[in-house]
Amino acid sequence: MSESPGVREIVGAVGTAGGDPLRFANAALDRARRAESEDTPLHAFLALADSAAMGGGAATGDDLDGGGRSGKGGPKGPPLLAGVPVAVKDNLCAFDFPTTCASRILEGYVSPYEATVVRRLRSAGGVIVGKTNMDEFAMGSSTENSGFGPTRNPRDRSRVPGGSSGGSAAAVAAGIVPCALGSDTGGSVRQPASLCGVVGIKPTYGRVSRYGLVAYASSLDQVGTIGRTVEDAALLLQAIAGHDPRDATSAPLPVPDFLGARGRGVRGLTVGLPREYFAKELDPAVQRLCREALGRLEEAGAVVREVSLPHTKFAVPAYYILAPAEASSNLARFDGVRYGSRAPGADSARAVYEETRTRGFGAEVVRRIMLGTFALSAGYYEAYYGRAQRVRSLVASDFGRVWAEGVDLLFTPTSPTPAFPLGERTDDPVSMYLSDIFTVTANLAGIPGLSLPVGAVDGLPVGGQFLAPMWEEPKMIGAALALESLLEEAR
Amino acid sequence: MSAGAGALEAVIGLEVHIQLRTERKLFCGDSTRFGDAPNTNVCPVCLGLPGALPTMNGHAVTLAVRAALAFDCEVHETSVFARKNYFYPDLPKGYQISQFEQPLATTGQFRVRLPDGEKVVRVRRMHMEEDAGKSLHDRVPGGTAVDLNRAGTPLVEMVSEPDLRTPEEARAYLQQVKQILEYLDVSDCNMEEGSLRVDANVSVRPVGSQALGTKTELKNMNSFSGVEKAIAAEVRRQSEIVAGGGRVEHITLLWDDARGEVRPMRSKEESHDYRYFPEPDLPPLVIPVAEIEAARGELPELPHTRRERFGREYALPTYDAEVLTSTRGLADYFEAVARAADDPKQASNWVMGPLLAALKERGIEVGSSVAPAALAELIALVRDATISQNVGKEVLRKMLDSGRSAKEIVEEEGLAQVRDAGQLEGWVDAVLAAHADEVARFRTGEKKLQGFFMGEVMKSSRGKADPGEVARLLARKLAP
Ligand SMILES: [Zn+2]
Numbered sequence: 001m002s003e004s005p006g007v008r009e010i011v012g013a014v015g016t017a018g019g020d021p022l023r024f025a026n027a028a029l030d031r032a033r034r035a036e037s038e039d040t041p042l043h044a045f046l047a048l049a050d051s052a053a054m055g056g057g058a059a060t061g062d063d064l065d066g067g068g069r070s071g072k073g074g075p076k077g078p079p080l081l082a083g084v085p086v087a088v089k090d091n092l093c094a095f096d097f098p099t100t101c102a103s104r105i106l107e108g109y110v111s112p113y114e115a116t117v118v119r120r121l122r123s124a125g126g127v128i129v130g131k132t133n134m135d136e137f138a139m140g141s142s143t144e145n146s147g148f149g150p151t152r153n154p155r156d157r158s159r160v161p162g163g164s165s166g167g168s169a170a171a172v173a174a175g176i177v178p179c180a181l182g183s184d185t186g187g188s189v190r191q192p193a194s195l196c197g198v199v200g201i202k203p204t205y206g207r208v209s210r211y212g213l214v215a216y217a218s219s220l221d222q223v224g225t226i227g228r229t230v231e232d233a234a235l236l237l238q239a240i241a242g243h244d245p246r247d248a249t250s251a252p253l254p255v256p257d258f259l260g261a262r263g264r265g266v267r268g269l270t271v272g273l274p275r276e277y278f279a280k281e282l283d284p285a286v287q288r289l290c291r292e293a294l295g296r297l298e299e300a301g302a303v304v305r306e307v308s309l310p311h312t313k314f315a316v317p318a319y320y321i322l323a324p325a326e327a328s329s330n331l332a333r334f335d336g337v338r339y340g341s342r343a344p345g346a347d348s349a350r351a352v353y354e355e356t357r358t359r360g361f362g363a364e365v366v367r368r369i370m371l372g373t374f375a376l377s378a379g380y381y382e383a384y385y386g387r388a389q390r391v392r393s394l395v396a397s398d399f400g401r402v403w404a405e406g407v408d409l410l411f412t413p414t415s416p417t418p419a420f421p422l423g424e425r426t427d428d429p430v431s432m433y434l435s436d437i438f439t440v441t442a443n444l445a446g447i448p449g450l451s452l453p454v455g456a457v458d459g460l461p462v463g464g465q466f467l468a469p470m471w472e473e474p475k476m477i478g479a480a481l482a483l484e485s486l487l488e489e490a491r
Numbered sequence: 492m493s494a495g496a497g498a499l500e501a502v503i504g505l506e507v508h509i510q511l512r513t514e515r516k517l518f519c520g521d522s523t524r525f526g527d528a529p530n531t532n533v534c535p536v537c538l539g540l541p542g543a544l545p546t547m548n549g550h551a552v553t554l555a556v557r558a559a560l561a562f563d564c565e566v567h568e569t570s571v572f573a574r575k576n577y578f579y580p581d582l583p584k585g586y587q588i589s590q591f592e593q594p595l596a597t598t599g600q601f602r603v604r605l606p607d608g609e610k611v612v613r614v615r616r617m618h619m620e621e622d623a624g625k626s627l628h629d630r631v632p633g634g635t636a637v638d639l640n641r642a643g644t645p646l647v648e649m650v651s652e653p654d655l656r657t658p659e660e661a662r663a664y665l666q667q668v669k670q671i672l673e674y675l676d677v678s679d680c681n682m683e684e685g686s687l688r689v690d691a692n693v694s695v696r697p698v699g700s701q702a703l704g705t706k707t708e709l710k711n712m713n714s715f716s717g718v719e720k721a722i723a724a725e726v727r728r729q730s731e732i733v734a735g736g737g738r739v740e741h742i743t744l745l746w747d748d749a750r751g752e753v754r755p756m757r758s759k760e761e762s763h764d765y766r767y768f769p770e771p772d773l774p775p776l777v778i779p780v781a782e783i784e785a786a787r788g789e790l791p792e793l794p795h796t797r798r799e800r801f802g803r804e805y806a807l808p809t810y811d812a813e814v815l816t817s818t819r820g821l822a823d824y825f826e827a828v829a830r831a832a833d834d835p836k837q838a839s840n841w842v843m844g845p846l847l848a849a850l851k852e853r854g855i856e857v858g859s860s861v862a863p864a865a866l867a868e869l870i871a872l873v874r875d876a877t878i879s880q881n882v883g884k885e886v887l888r889k890m891l892d893s894g895r896s897a898k899e900i901v902e903e904e905g906l907a908q909v910r911d912a913g914q915l916e917g918w919v920d921a922v923l924a925a926h927a928d929e930v931a932r933f934r935t936g937e938k939k940l941q942g943f944f945m946g947e948v949m950k951s952s953r954g955k956a957d958p959g960e961v962a963r964l965l966a967r968k969l970a971p
Contacts, residue, residue: 112540115542213542215541218771218772325768332578
């Protein structure tokens with residue numbers, strides 16, 4: 001069965017030809033079911049729609065309270081995502097599906113309300129075909145930490161798809177859907193996009209509402225989009241971005257046209273090459289492909305300049321203090337009292353908490369809760385949390401200085417290696433944590449990042465990452481569109 | 492050992508939790524109404540459902556700022572919400588959103604009136620926080636039910652420095668805090684419904700010592716007298732320990748009002764490490780200085796200022812001014828009556844005397860009694876002698892019970908004072924005729940019988956006879 005057409009193609013077909021607006025979604029469902037029934041199932045989805053239910057949650061847009069975002073394609077055109085099948089990461093609350101965060105503790109939990117991004121997606125005409133697999137509570141870099149079994153990389157099913165939005169990246173890379181929603185706390189959209197050979201965008205913190213995104217680390221989490229092309233990922237972002245009064249950290253800013261810089265090319269753009277991201281330990285193939293991409297940008301008229309972000313080496317340790325600290329608090333609500341699973345037979349409040357949480361949480365989640373609890377505890381707060389916060393502002397000021405020096409965008413590898421085999425790093429948390437080494441800085445600084453494929457080694461995709469100043473997504477997406485077509489031409 | 496060498500004094504600080512009078516909860520749109528069916532005023536936010544996020548109720552901030560300014564606190568332009576993490580079945584998120592390192596306001600002070608003068612009590616801080624739900628231990632046999640209607644209700648916690656020295660001072664402090672909060676309209680301060688809750692930190696030390704002893708925390712006091720009794724009991728308990736050479740342990744104690752004793756709740760070993768950290772779901776709370784100053788300008792007149800003004804402006808005795816300013820409602824009512832009647836002293840007499848007595852009998856509030864203008868009309872009827880003082884009191888009761896005006900009652904029931912000479916003379920003559928003995932005794936010098944005749948005449952006229960005229964007639968007719 002052929003791959004899903006792109007977003008514009010679907011919207012155009014649905015808008016002009018009439019007929020069944022759900023036909024693309026039904027075709028996506030067929031592809032998804034087939035991918036799950038193969039000898040080595042992809043396991044990209046935790047729940048799939050039955051086609052009858054798909055229209056059920058479609059919003060009319062009347063209760064949307066966003067800023068300048070438009071769900072419509074234009075005054076006369078069909079809605080931005082009319083008829084487009086979309087896969088949604090299972091940490092986003094949506095009607096008609098369970099919301100489990102791939103955790104046993106939430107097995108079967110159905111949210112009584114929808115995430116703002118899901119409402120916006122529906123009101124733009126998008127059709128949710130399923131909820132995608134992920135690392136439990138978005139904690140992981142391989143989607144092996146799912147409470148319901150790992151997802152496989154569609155390019156090589158013996159390998160991981162990356163994480164934690166591995167299900168979403170795999171669904172797009174396998175051609176099941178043109179685009180999908182993920183969440184990016186330390187690289188969880190960009191890193192799996194890189195490992196699966198698709199495009200992932202993490203917008204500026206505050207650009208997209210977190211209301212209805214089950215929190216991992218609130219100050220770092222941001223809903224992101226994955227597409228087979230830069231355009232598809234950008235169109236999905238267009239549909240979900242904008243101020244949300246339900247999220248106090250969402251910015252009351254108008255939403256720009258994310259594709260507004262299309263066709264402007266990269267001439268005159270100053271692209272920074274941060275030397276700390278191109279260390280000699282970097283996988284040589286990744287190094288080579290990223291430098292080649294930079295070469296293409298230079299040929300097309302960009303000025304490439306080496307820059308320094310000296311606090312980069314502290315970013316991963318700081319991230320692995322801050323994110324678990326917030327997680328230890330965010331996950332306290334999963335206590336077996338009000339929803340989700342509860343340990344049977346517990347005979348005191350304390351036993352309910354202990355037994356429910358012991359049974360419900362997987363090893364990585366427990367590890368991070370313990371880490372975070374320790375980092376916040378009275379005697380250690382300053383030594384860990386306080387210091388990590390200071391590193392965070394140093395990382396942000398590194399970026400600020402580079403932008404002030406006239407750099408428009410940065411270009412880096414997305415992941416230090418291509419997709420690794422399933423099981424290779426599961427017993428070595430530290431090596432797993434280093435998978436996020438190039439992506440966590442954007443989350444610490446709140447800036448946007450975009451990963452796109454820059455080539456492959458031995459059939460395994462390699463991604464490169466643009467980083468931009470806050471709110472400069474159009475510039476970043478414009479450069480990515482340009483690089484995408486430069487690389488296309490070169491093939 | 493000389494007397495007083497071992498004397499101890501108590502050191503008391505109070506933490507008052509004040510429920511703000513908002514219609515909506517602090518971080519969501521649910522109602523704060525008290526007494527609704529369990530778990531009816533709840534939503535994803537206050538239930539702590541996965542993915543739900545808090546948003547600020549600006550009105551709660553306005554009220555909190557008003558309270559902080561009234562206690563002379565420095566209100567900070569930027570304050571930060573934090574998470575206070577602990578597990579409890581009625582705490583849906585597993586943490587309470589409160590303010591910790593950077594509270595709304597700090598370093599206030601408050602002049603507490605005591606029987607022998609005033610005492611300045613410093614206010615350490617005032618911060619905003621959300622309330623938890625309620626665990627109900629009596630609904631499900633063998634189990635605990637949880638009602639989350641209260642979860643997310645806005646509170647301000649007001650923490651005093653340990654400047655109080657006796658249970659009586661603590662009670663006076665608390666009563667006056669409540670009075671001010673009512674004046675500000677920031678809380679209904681209903682202790683029974685839990686909208687005013689108080690914890691006390693109590694320690695003892697030798698008189699003259701500056702060091703603080705080990706303190707205990709006292710909870711579960713839900714009346715003014717409970718606060719006073721609980722603190723007294725705890726001071727006694729600690730004094731006995733110290734006098735016996737023992738050491739006070741740092742524990743939390745619950746006040747058992749029925750038994751009149753304190754009992755331990757949990758020991759320090761079990762106390763929590765709340766793992767506070769800044770709430771990442773809420774940006775810092777920024778209140779522009781201009782807004783703080785505007786709020787200061789809009790503060791209502793507070794009780795002590797009003798009390799002084801009543802003395803000055805209406806020439807009222809201190810006692811009157813104090814009673815009349817005890818609540819904002821009563822003070823407003825008095826001022827309205829005084830203006831309408833154009834006679835502050837009479838207004839004071841009527842409000843403090845007959846009105847308060849009648850309200851007490853009926854168990855109603857001044858706000859739901861007769862309108863100030865209606866009371867002023869009654870006062871005018873007494874003043875121009877249309878009715879007597881005593882008839883006036885009766886008319887007031889009828890006004891309260893029927894809602895009719897004083898004029899209507901006087902007219903319909905024929906209560907107007909009678910000054911018609913013929914009618915008065917008739918009553919006087921009848922009384923004198925019926926009491927020939929007393930008349931004779933009067934004439935032989937038993938002058939105090941004047942009052943008896945007066946009373947009899949008033950009785951036979953059902954209070955309507957003009958007492959002045961009656962007195963003149965009696966004097967004339969009894970003259971030898
Ligand atoms: Zn609520």
